[in-house]
Amino acid sequence: MSMFEGFRFRRVSSVVHLLDPRAKFFFVCVLFITAILNSKLPPLILLFFVPLPFVLMAGVQREWIRSMRGALFFAFIIFLFNFLFTYLYTEYPQVPSAPLLERSIAMTLRFLVLVESFSVFFLTTSPDHLGLALEQSHIPYEFCFAFTTAVRFVPVLAEEAQTIMDAQKARGLELERGNFLKRVRNYIPILIPLIVGAIRRSLELAEAMESRAWGASEKRTNLYVLKLKRNDYLLVLISVLMLILAVYVWLYIPIPSLTILLSF
Amino acid sequence: MIEVRDLHFTYPTGVEALRGINLTVRDGEFLAIMGQNGAGKTTLVKHFNGLLKPTAGEVVIDGVSTRDASVAQIARNVGFVFQNPDHQLFCETVEEEVAFALRNFGFKETAIKNRVDWALNLLDIKRYRETSPFMLSGGERKRVALASVLAWDPKVVILDEPTIGQDHRQKEKLRQFIVQLNAQKKTVIVVTHDVEFVAESNPQVMLMSGGEIVAEGDAREILTDQKLVAQASIVSPEITQILSGLPDLGIQKNVIDVHEATSILLDLLEVAS
Ligand SMILES: Nc1ncnc2c1ncn2[C@@H]1O[C@H](COP(=O)(O)OP(=O)(O)O)[C@@H](O)[C@H]1O
Ligand SMILES: [Mg+2]
Numbered sequence: 001m002s003m004f005e006g007f008r009f010r011r012v013s014s015v016v017h018l019l020d021p022r023a024k025f026f027f028v029c030v031l032f033i034t035a036i037l038n039s040k041l042p043p044l045i046l047l048f049f050v051p052l053p054f055v056l057m058a059g060v061q062r063e064w065i066r067s068m069r070g071a072l073f074f075a076f077i078i079f080l081f082n083f084l085f086t087y088l089y090t091e092y093p094q095v096p097s098a099p100l101l102e103r104s105i106a107m108t109l110r111f112l113v114l115v116e117s118f119s120v121f122f123l124t125t126s127p128d129h130l131g132l133a134l135e136q137s138h139i140p141y142e143f144c145f146a147f148t149t150a151v152r153f154v155p156v157l158a159e160e161a162q163t164i165m166d167a168q169k170a171r172g173l174e175l176e177r178g179n180f181l182k183r184v185r186n187y188i189p190i191l192i193p194l195i196v197g198a199i200r201r202s203l204e205l206a207e208a209m210e211s212r213a214w215g216a217s218e219k220r221t222n223l224y225v226l227k228l229k230r231n232d233y234l235l236v237l238i239s240v241l242m243l244i245l246a247v248y249v250w251l252y253i254p255i256p257s258l259t260i261l262l263s264f
Numbered sequence: 265m266i267e268v269r270d271l272h273f274t275y276p277t278g279v280e281a282l283r284g285i286n287l288t289v290r291d292g293e294f295l296a297i298m299g300q301n302g303a304g305k306t307t308l309v310k311h312f313n314g315l316l317k318p319t320a321g322e323v324v325i326d327g328v329s330t331r332d333a334s335v336a337q338i339a340r341n342v343g344f345v346f347q348n349p350d351h352q353l354f355c356e357t358v359e360e361e362v363a364f365a366l367r368n369f370g371f372k373e374t375a376i377k378n379r380v381d382w383a384l385n386l387l388d389i390k391r392y393r394e395t396s397p398f399m400l401s402g403g404e405r406k407r408v409a410l411a412s413v414l415a416w417d418p419k420v421v422i423l424d425e426p427t428i429g430q431d432h433r434q435k436e437k438l439r440q441f442i443v444q445l446n447a448q449k450k451t452v453i454v455v456t457h458d459v460e461f462v463a464e465s466n467p468q469v470m471l472m473s474g475g476e477i478v479a480e481g482d483a484r485e486i487l488t489d490q491k492l493v494a495q496a497s498i499v500s501p502e503i504t505q506i507l508s509g510l511p512d513l514g515i516q517k518n519v520i521d522v523h524e525a526t527s528i529l530l531d532l533l534e535v536a537s
Contacts, residue, residue, distance in 0.1 A: 160351070166315050167352040169335045170344040171412065172368030189364070192354035196398065200350075 015231065016058035016124045021133035023232040023239075024121055030239040031117040034246040041106040041258045043249075047113050051120045060123045064116075067123075071115045079108040098259040127152045132226050141220060149205070157198060164193050265290055266312055266420070266451075271321035273307055281307040283475040284321070289453065291419070294446040296462045296483070297455045299472035300497035305455045306347075308472070309422050312453070313342040340369060343418035347425040349409035353397040358389060361397050362412045369416055383415035387441070403434035410441075420451040427458045439465055463487060463501040463520040471496045488518035 016024075031050060038044055055064045082104040131148035135141060168189045169175070175186045228236075249255065266289040273282040281304045289295055297305045310316040311323045314330040314337075323330045330338060346352060355361040362383050366376045384390045387407040392400060397408050406426070413421065423442065427435045435458075443465050446452040456462065462469060462483050469486040471479040479492050486492060490508070493500050500508075503525045507517045515532055519525045 163346070163348075164351045166310065167344075167346040169315060170313055170339050170346070171352065171365035172336045172339050172416075174334070174336050174368070189352075189354045193351055196354075197350060 012059065014058045014124070016054050016120075017126075018231070019124075019235060020226055020228050020232040021125045021129045022137065022226070023228065023235045024125060025133070027235055027239045028117045028121045030243045030246075032114060034242065035110050035113045037246055037250040038110075038255070039103070039106055040255045041102050041109070042261065043255060044106050044109045044113065048109060048116065051113075051117050054120050054124070058120070058124045060120075063123055064119060067119045068112070068116065071112060075108050075112055078111050079104050082107045099257060102257055102259050122151070129226070132222060132224060135220075135222065136226055142215075153198075153201075157194065160197060161190065161194050164190050265326060267322075267324040268308075268311070269322045269324070271308075271311065271323060272319050273304075273311065273316060274319045275307075281475050282311075285475075285477060287470070287477065289420075289451060291451055292446070292449050294443075294452045294465070294467040295454070296465070296467040296469050297453065297472060298457055298459075298462065298469060298486075298496060298498060299478075300457070303472040303496070304475040305472055306424055307475075309344070309424060309453060309455055312420070312422055313344050314338040315344075336368065339365075339418070340416070341418055342420040342422065343413040343416070344422045345410055345413050345424065345426065347428060349397075349402075349405040352409055352412070353405060356396060357394050358384070358392045358397055358400075358408050358411075359394065361408055362415050365412055365416050371416070379415045379417070383411040386414060387411045403430055406430065406434070406438070414445075418450075420453065421445060422453045422455075424455045425457075426454060427456060427461050435461070457498055459487065459498055459501050463503075464522075466521075473497075484518055484520050487520045 031047065035044065035047055038047070055061055083100065086100060086103060127148045130151065131144050134144040134147060165175070173186065173189055175183070177183070178186065266287075268285050268287040271282055271285040272280075274280045285308060297308065299305055307316065311318065311330065312325070314323075314333060314335045317331055325333075325338060325342065353361055355364060359380055362380045363376050366379055371379065381390075384393060387410055389404060389407050389411060392404065392408070397405060400408065410423075426438055426442065430438065439461055442452060442454065446467075452467075454461075454467065466483050469479075469481060469483050470477055471486060471492060473496050478495060479486055479489070487500055488504055488508075490500065499505070501520050503522050504518075504520050507515070507519055507525060507528075510517075513532060515528055519528065
C-alpha cells in the first residue's frame with residue numbers, strides 16, 4: 001500500500017504547494033505527453049529528473065521516496081512484460097541484446113516518470129484546491145465532487161486495506177507464498193472485503209448527502225476563488241516551451257538510443 | 265505463555281504507540297486490557313501474534329521470540345478476532361469462511377469438515393452453513409468471524425473490542441461464550457472499554473494510557489479505584505458509583521457485581537427494619 005502513501009496530501013505550505021492546481025496539472029500533463037512521445041532511454045532519463053526540483057522545493061522527499069518504492073513492484077512487472085513480449089513477438093534480436101534491454105528499461109522509466117509527476121502533484125495539492133480548480137474549469141459540480149471525494153478516500157481505503165491484510169494474515173494467509181498465479185489469488189481475501197466496504201461506504205455517503213440537501217441549489221458560488229499569479233504563469237510558460245520542444249523533437253529530430261550513442 | 269519485555273513500538277509515521285511494556289500472560293489466564301482510545305491497546309495485542317514486530321524490546325511466545333517466526337506460524341497458537349468482522353469475511357458461504365484458515369494451516373479435508381462442524385455448532389450458526397456471510401446481521405457476522413478463528417483451536421484467543429456495536433442480548437451471549445472459553449483452559453485476552461462487560465466477567469485487568477501500563481490487578485481492585493478509572497477515561501460500573509455515592513453506612517463499597525450489591529443492600533434493609 002506504500003504507493004498510495006505517496007499520493008496522500010499533507011498540510012504544509014511551500015512555493016510548490018501555493019501554485020495554482022491548474023498550472024501544476026498542466027505541467028504534469030506536459031510531462032506525461034513528453035514521456036509518451038519519447039521511447040528512447042536518454043530523454044526519459046532526463047525527464048525523470050525534471051520533477052525532482054519540485055519535490056525538493058516542496059519538502060516532500062520522504063513521501064515521494066516512499067511512493068517510488070511502492071511503484072517499484074509494478075515497474076518490475078512492466079519491465080518483465082516488455083522484455084518478454086518484445087522478445088517473443090517482434091524482430092528484436094536474440095536475448096539478451098542491448099537494444100532489447102534498453103527498450104524495456106525505457107518503457108519502465110516512462111511508467112516511473114508518470115507515477116513520479118502525478119505523485120508530486122497529489123502530494124502538494126490539497127483536495128479542496130483541486131475541487132476548486134475543477135469547478136473553475138467549468139466542469140459540472142457533480143463530477144468535481146465525485147473526483148475530490150475519490151481522492152479524499154484514497155488514504156482511508158489504504159488504511160482499511162492494511163487492517164484487512166492484518167485480519168487475513170491472522171487467519172494464516174501468507175501473501176508471499178506460492179508461484180505467481182497463487183500470489184495473485186492470495187489477494188482475493190483482501191480485495192473482496194475492501195470492495196464491499198467501499199461500496200457500502202459510498203451508499204452511506206450518498207444517503208448522508210441527500211439528507212443534507214445535496215444539489216438543492218442550482219447555482220453555487222465559492223468562498224475562495226483561484227487566481228493565477230506570477231509563479232503560475234511562469235510554470236505554464238515553462239510547460240508550453242517544454243511541450244513545443246518535445247513535439248518539435250518528436251517530429252523532426254530522431255533521437256539515437258543509448259546503445260548507439262555508446263557504440264561511437 | 266506470553267512474555268513481553270520492555271516493549272517499545274513506533275509507527276512509521278512517528279507515533280510512539282508503546283513506551284516500555286512489561287507483562288506476562290500465563291497459560292489459562294483471562295486478561296482484559298482497558299484504556300481510552302489511542303492508548304495503544306490494539307498496537308500491543310497486534311504484537312502477540314507477530315502482526316507488528318517490536319521497535320525495541322521483545323515479545324516471547326512459549327519461548328520463541330515473535331521476531332523469529334512468521335505471523336502464520338504464531339497464529340497457529342494465537343487466534344486474533346478483529347474488531348470489525350467486515351474486515352475479514354469474503355467467502356461465498358459461512359462454511360467456506362470457517363474453513364479458510366484451516367486450509368491456510370494445511371489441515372486435511374476430513375479434519376476440516378469435522379472442525380467446521382464443531383465450530384458452527386459451538387457458535388450456534390449451523391443453520392447458516394450455506395448462507396452468504398454478507399446476508400447475516402451484525403451479531404451473526406461477528407459469530408462467523410469468531411467461529412473462523414476458533415475452528416483451528418488456538419491456545420490463546422485475542423478479541424479486540426468484541427462487544428462494540430452489538431445489542432444487549434448478543435453482548436451477553438458473547439460474554440458468556442468468552443467466559444466459557446476461559447473456563448475450558450484457553451488463554452483469553454480481551455481488549456475493551458466496556459466496563460459492564462469486565463465487571464460481570466471478572467478477569468484480570470490491565471489499564472493502559474499513553475502507551476504505558478498504568479495499573480494491573482483484578483477487576484474489583486481496578487474498577488473501584490476512582491483515580492485510576494478517571495486516569496484511563498473510563499467510568500466505574502453504575503452499581504459501584506451508586507454505592508460509593510451513599511453516605512457511610514458501614515457497608516462494603518468496592519463492589520462491581522450487581523448480584524453482590526443487591527445482597528448487600530438487602531442485608532442493609534433487614535438490619536434497618
Ligand atoms: N497504522 C497506524 N499508523 C500510524 N499510527 C497509528 C496506526 N495505528 C494506530 N496508530 C496510533 O497509535 C496510537 C495507539 O493506537 P491504538 O493501538 O489503535 O490504540 P487503541 O487500540 O488503544 O485505541 C494512536 O495514537 C494511534 O493514532
Ligand atoms: Mg483499538
